[in-house]
Amino acid sequence: MRVMQNQIISSIILISFILASIFIQTQNSIVLPNVIQDTITLSLGVLYEALPFVILGIILSTLIQTYLRQSTLIRLLPKKPVFRRAALSFSGTFMPVCECGNVPLARGLMIKGLRPQDVITFLLAAPIINPVTILTTIHAFSTNKNVVIIRVIAAFLIANIIGWLLNNVPRNQLITDNFEAVCHESSHKKIQRKLPLREHIQIFASRFREESETLIPSLVMGSVIAGVIQTLIPRSILTSISSEPVLAIFMMIVLAFIVSICANVDAFFALSLSGIFPMSAIIAFLVFGPMIDIKILSLLRTTYTPRALATITVLVFMGSMLTGLVVHYAI
Amino acid sequence: MRYKNSLIIATISFCISVIWLFAQNKLTLYIHPRYELFTMAFVSIALITLIISYLQNSEHQHMNRTDSFVLLIALLCLLMPAKTLTVRTAENRSQSSQVSNKVSGLSSYDSFNQDFSYFDVADLSAFLSNNPTKEQIIDKQVELEGFIFEDSDGQKFIARFKLSCCAVDARPLTIPLLKNDVVSSVIIGSWYRISGKFVLNEGNQSQYPYAVETTTVEGIVEPLEPYVY
Numbered sequence: 001m002r003v004m005q006n007q008i009i010s011s012i013i014l015i016s017f018i019l020a021s022i023f024i025q026t027q028n029s030i031v032l033p034n035v036i037q038d039t040i041t042l043s044l045g046v047l048y049e050a051l052p053f054v055i056l057g058i059i060l061s062t063l064i065q066t067y068l069r070q071s072t073l074i075r076l077l078p079k080k081p082v083f084r085r086a087a088l089s090f091s092g093t094f095m096p097v098c099e100c101g102n103v104p105l106a107r108g109l110m111i112k113g114l115r116p117q118d119v120i121t122f123l124l125a126a127p128i129i130n131p132v133t134i135l136t137t138i139h140a141f142s143t144n145k146n147v148v149i150i151r152v153i154a155a156f157l158i159a160n161i162i163g164w165l166l167n168n169v170p171r172n173q174l175i176t177d178n179f180e181a182v183c184h185e186s187s188h189k190k191i192q193r194k195l196p197l198r199e200h201i202q203i204f205a206s207r208f209r210e211e212s213e214t215l216i217p218s219l220v221m222g223s224v225i226a227g228v229i230q231t232l233i234p235r236s237i238l239t240s241i242s243s244e245p246v247l248a249i250f251m252m253i254v255l256a257f258i259v260s261i262c263a264n265v266d267a268f269f270a271l272s273l274s275g276i277f278p279m280s281a282i283i284a285f286l287v288f289g290p291m292i293d294i295k296i297l298s299l300l301r302t303t304y305t306p307r308a309l310a311t312i313t314v315l316v317f318m319g320s321m322l323t324g325l326v327v328h329y330a331i
Numbered sequence: 332m333r334y335k336n337s338l339i340i341a342t343i344s345f346c347i348s349v350i351w352l353f354a355q356n357k358l359t360l361y362i363h364p365r366y367e368l369f370t371m372a373f374v375s376i377a378l379i380t381l382i383i384s385y386l387q388n389s390e391h392q393h394m395n396r397t398d399s400f401v402l403l404i405a406l407l408c409l410l411m412p413a414k415t416l417t418v419r420t421a422e423n424r425s426q427s428s429q430v431s432n433k434v435s436g437l438s439s440y441d442s443f444n445q446d447f448s449y450f451d452v453a454d455l456s457a458f459l460s461n462n463p464t465k466e467q468i469i470d471k472q473v474e475l476e477g478f479i480f481e482d483s484d485g486q487k488f489i490a491r492f493k494l495s496c497c498a499v500d501a502r503p504l505t506i507p508l509l510k511n512d513v514v515s516s517v518i519i520g521s522w523y524r525i526s527g528k529f530v531l532n533e534g535n536q537s538q539y540p541y542a543v544e545t546t547t548v549e550g551i552v553e554p555l556e557p558y559v560y
Contacts, residue, residue: 007336010340030411035419038420040414042420044498045362045498056373059373206387208380208384217338220400221401231423236423265363
């Protein structure tokens, strides 16, 4: 009875807001200072762009959790960790979900028994090693085929080396206690097979909601932080030292972290800066951005510990810097 | 299982906001048009799924501060009217998007097509980035729509934002305007339709050798699709 009362009250509040929204938006009378308006627009841009990918990832994760047997998943992958991580690096080819959608998918894979270290390799490599990102990179840098080759190789190496470095780190140092509890609880749930369709839908809806309640707040927080930082930090600060190679590479990595753009189209964004930054810095941007940015870190915080995320971020940064330096001095 | 009603209300609000923006043709103020159908499809699936879950009576869990903040953001998304990026973002990002065009004796651009009248800001920005020769651009008539902004050196531009993915990667495409009495009357940040011709930019040749000498200026309402893609 009390639950129903809460639902009725919540529904009335929501409907009231919807009606108020229709009224206010038809008036179009709200004028905010430019800095606040831009913060709102940029934050919502990140949120609305990432939302469908996160939803897709949650759907795939829910299906994996509900219907995929752990034994099937283990059987599909190589036994040896180095080959298993290599195989996971290319799994983005079959599941090109975009980096924010990969997070709920990764959670589903870990719930089904994959090791956090192996899943990190998947999370880092899949956004770059997939047909959509590869094709858009080729299209954007059609006059320089080396860009896509270097990008893919660097992503594969960085993702697998980090997976290898973390191979012997205890599980409880990598994933949060909350997520460990989710994994433990899920391991006791048997896969439902012979049930009426209605019950399948209810189970799916229930698990979808559980994942949404974990991930959507993190997505919102990440979007707001990205919007605020982009409004407050003029891009000219980042582009003003583009002439010095090492600093240029560093600044483009910082820009990749801040701008939080989707890997499927970041090549076009990077292309627009190719007149200002050297190619080494552009490639560092294309390698770092899909792996780590404000939005992804916020989503990963639901699963991995802060210390693990800090370690991964530093390692990805080092790998991206090294890639940029190799491109600048050796190629 | 205990759930948080606040979070499901928040997520449902985000889904309704997206659908409402799409219905008003304003979703493209935030994301590239190529993502519209994809976004609508999955947001609709999420909305239906969450409503089904919401109707399954479950025990309620109290919300924390983060949940309250997310709910507040979600409800504000419903209330706030959709707006484009302002001239402040154009000023913030103008340096990173300016391709310095140089006066050149040679150009890779094929000047077979002499008619610029159908060129918009995006077309002309791309043309200028190819280092056109004087003969290819001087005295060419143009008519452009965009918003006005001014850089730190006092150079005025007519501009539009170009989007690759979403508002976060928007960068201003700009065409310099020659300083004259017509241009001095425009309001920074407002939308205009201007007509004129390309001339040598006497005041700022080192950075922008060519500029549009404006002959007529007409204030316009911001178009439904203010960005270029």
